[in-house]
Amino acid sequence: MTDQQAFFDLLDIMENEKLVEPTRFFDLMRGTFSIANLLYLDADVFPAGLAIHRLHHTLGANSLRAYMDAGFQRIDPVLKMAIGGVRPVDWATARKLHPESEPLFATAADLGHKLDGVTLPLPTPTRRLAFLAIQADMPTEEWPAYKRCHLRDFQILANLFHASLLENDNRIQLSDHCGKSLTHRETEVLSWAAAGKSYWEIGTILGISERTVRFFMTNARRKLNVVSNSQAVAQAVRRDLISTL
Amino acid sequence: MTDQQAFFDLLDIMENEKLVEPTRFFDLMRGTFSIANLLYLDADVFPAGLAIHRLHHTLGANSLRAYMDAGFQRIDPVLKMAIGGVRPVDWATARKLHPESEPLFATAADLGHKLDGVTLPLPTPTRRLAFLAIQADMPTEEWPAYKRCHLRDFQILANLFHASLLENDNRIQLSDHCGKSLTHRETEVLSWAAAGKSYWEIGTILGISERTVRFFMTNARRKLNVVSNSQAVAQAVRRDLISTL
DNA sequence: CGCAAAACTGTCGGTAGTGACAGGTTCGAA
């Protein structure tokens, strides 16, 4: 195959460059493969919805606005399957499994979009959702074979692109790291509070006075900038500051 | 290349079979690629350490015991890099970056292990760490070219194996899903408590009496099987039942 | 309609959490 060299060139770029800008990555992908569009999403998942961290795509403002305006994110079967699992989701498969999503595919077709593609879930070190959606640029009958051949290429390149963005995020976050961290004892009492223990119980467990437990808890509340133990525990759990299950 | 067909055969198996047992996957991988050993880990990450969910490997009990006894998990640079990032970690690279880990590599060599390999972080829908470590079975000088050629194969197959195990876990968990879920109001009240609001404040915010807030909170505590609001909030945050930041 | 689940409210009494007062000890880094 003649694609082989192009893939390896792209692999080298993704492995060696510190930060690959989304637009550049998208251009490289479209230059190397028969891809119509790409969409990269990195978000927090809540029952109520998504808190989007990063969103990059080549779809154009119109398509995305139409998608959001119609509330398609609530019925999008690809999104559902990507959130729930870690397996690459083929759009045609998702469409077949979720007939209620027909309006979405109909609208997409109206806007001139191809309906073949695959969405690749990506590794996330913290609790997040991330994926790269790839839209095919070829007749529908050619797509399955093309996907079979190149899925591995897409996956590794998507992973490396994702890694590049995450590593860049980390670099930025390291600098604005204000706010003191909790001491060992503060973490400890917070953990026991999260386990439902009272001050008196915690004091007994740790072999210190109830008053001292209160002292640590007060310090923890101050450091976390919160007003109640419940709020402190919520923060601590969200920020992975405490361990006990 | 003659490997190509073998890869695609394996790809078909991983895509189509519901559950691929670890031993079977490992055998298939070793039959297809020049791999000495594999190790798959799925765990929760806490500051204090790892809570292992699944661990499958082909190393033999001796090697793993030696690893744990020596406390190598605390200095293992591969582990560190896999936890912190999402990029495939080459063992030789990790070794170079973390000179303090020499004892680990020395011991591994003593036990007759090759020191070439790569560890692939895997997508995790919840907050977890998962990876597949692959140990090369070839002379060191051949490994870089082999890895470059097959990294994409490893990654996609690892993802599919991981997906297969996770989906099986989900199936099991669905059946023993006892305990009622929280109502809308219970979730709402819990969210405000996690934000540090008192009963009276929550009542004012939601336009209901303080007593009613207490009622919902009591129900939430009972349903979550906990004894304090702090514990309820901890559970709710851990189980993603509440959203507010 | 009937029924169940959710939403809502009141009061009492005990326990737990919270802030502000005012200290002492111990250990490691400058």
Place this chain on the structure above:
DNA sequence: TTCGAACCTGTCACTACCGACAGTTTTGCG
């Protein structure tokens, strides 16, 4: 050695939380 950070303790007054009592109203579904 001096200094700061972490660790530890006591008391007072106030507020918040929590369980148990005993209800009413609304909503959705068969």
